[in-house]
Amino acid sequence: MDQHRFEQAKEKIIGKDRRRQGIGTLREKNIHAILKHYYAPDEKMHEVSIENYVADIYTGKEIIEIQTRSFNKMREKLKKFLPLCPVTIVYPMPHEKWLIWIDEETGSLSPKRKSPKRGNIYEAFFEFYKIKQYLYSPNLHLKIVLLDMEEFRLLNGFGKDRKKGSSRYERVPLAMVEEVSIKKKEDFIQLVPRGLKEPFTSLDYAKKACVSISIAQTALNILNSLNIVERRGRTGHSYLYTIKE
DSSP states (O other), X not given: OOHHHHHHHHHHHHOTTOOOOSGGGOOTTHHHHHHHHHHOOOGGGEEEEETTEEEEEEOSSOEEEEOOSOGGGHHHHHHHHTXXXXXXXXXXXXXXXXXXXXXXTTOOXXXXXXOSOOOXXXXXXXXXXXXXXXXXXXXXXXXXXXXXXXXXXXXXXXXXXXXXXXXXXXXXXXXXXXXXXXXXXXXXXXXXXXXXXXXXXXXXXXXXXXXXHHHHHHHXXXXXXXXXXXXXXXXXXXXXXXEOO
């Protein structure tokens, strides 16, 4: 990570002393734009047309895609891009998050409140599963980027406080905390929690990684298919896994 370059990219997009005083002062896709400038400060590399698709970044040697939402949208691009050159998908995730609520009628902002939920890199498996067929490609690289951020939400939900079911308006990154790089399939070993006693089940993985059982099952499905872990029988209704040497 290069914190200085990240601050430069952030200042270029949102301004060092920017003040947000209503909905009109916010701009969509701040995280996407900041990371695009972080990984490629030269704007000539941005938004390059390749094979009838637009790549976020093309350096001349590799394509970099900043994917802030569902990886479903990446499948067609990967089908076209991977035979041509290396492709890195950057997936930003919240580390620590402060919530700010926007009243659409008045434009006023609530005081920011720290969310009790903390980011978890293992939750990235939910998105990785959507491109599972491409995870075997030597041309595909992944970066999970954990960011501290402010999240602005509209008070347009239901309930007395109008927060349940509300819409997310924008996320503004504050700092880059961690970057996990997966350059080859063997690097997925980073996403096996340390301290797992073998053999282990999906429930053991879930507890160690602090994720839901469904995410743990998805993670082990992928890790097994990539030969990072292997199944060694069952206990009850659960598979037993060991880490492959």
